[in-house]
Amino acid sequence: MTCELCDIISGESKAAVLFEDDTTVIAVRDNVLTPGQISVFPKEHAPILEMISDDVLGHCANLANGVSVAVFETLGAKGTNLLVRNGLGAGQNIPHFSIEVIPRQENDGLNLQWEPKQILEDEMDRTFVLLKDELVSLQQQKSKVEEKVVEKKETESTEEKIKDNEKPNYLLKSVRRIP
């Protein structure tokens, strides 16, 4: 299965690359919501947001910020949207994470607005509880993992210390044997 963005990175696909550095690429693709749309994506292939490291993600976001300003100033856009389509349900159509910078004009025919829904109070409360509980659970898991990592590091460094202590003892023993 081919990945359109990996093809751009390798130079196999036709795309206008504006910028690249060690981790990220900025390019104009041929399949867009509106002309002028620019994609910012990591070089490392990862399909979804959750698999991107915080460093790379932050870097992509700041590059996208720069693209947004550049587009605003040079393409005569009256506004910009940033969009991440994370998962099939969100309209993701390429298996490689990207941030899309979309230039906007008034009456440009793009409909990126949703109809606000009226949600009943008790459903809001239920949703709140679901999200809150999941967040707490995730944070607890994360801190357990971090604790284990810290413990592991501590035991490793203690073991190293023991080994270091044994070496000179061995040397001392051999010195003592000398008549």
Add this chain to the structure above:
Amino acid sequence: MVDAPQLTEEQRKAYEEKIKNMSPEELRQLQKQQCIFCQIISGKIPSKKIFEDQHCLAVLDINPATRGHLLLLPKEHYSIMPQVPSEELSHLFSISKLLSRVQLRALRVSGTNIFIANGPAAGQRAQHFMIHLIPRKEGDNLLPLKDKLIDPALMDKVKDAVQDRLLQLLGKSNSGMKPKQDSAEETEEEIIKDAVWKEQLIEPKEEPTKTKKPAKPRAKKKKESEEEPTETENRDPSATLDEIAELFK
């Protein structure tokens, strides 16, 4: 959301005068007082808070696209994304990643959208920068997105138009993306525009060009795009390309 009443021309001028005489600090205070989201952050307006740390706050949107729609707000007041410092923006995206995961697992949905709107034309409704985190299910039709193929020649034209300015901006410092002109002046003008904007009805359709004073030398390109009559729905893609192509000649 509370909409301010429409001001008369006189009232608007008087208000602008008053604002011009305020110090930058007073202006910032005024912005914060007028900003509904600053009041949510300070707790003056109640909200359902899902996540909070020293930099940001995530709340349930009371007029959501769908159940579980979250708004992620920096605690500091920024009107648009270029004002947000790079470390804060990185942090906001890390938290977005965490919250997206929470939404996927708690609500059993098959996707999430991260969405940012800069400017009324892009659908920005509030003057406080925020990131929308929207849970999505296949077939929910919340954001109908139709991708189109464009001509390779147009791809190159976009690149040629944008690349130089982009490289300039990226070559600068990492502390936020400030537009071309003198940053001190720009900030004050932005603050004045902001305060006046808030006092008027925030209805992008009703916002005519009279309120917009282009601070940047984009007059030529702007006129061209305004003169081209644009159709609202089901635009012929080739017509769109031609119009955009005109901009790059």
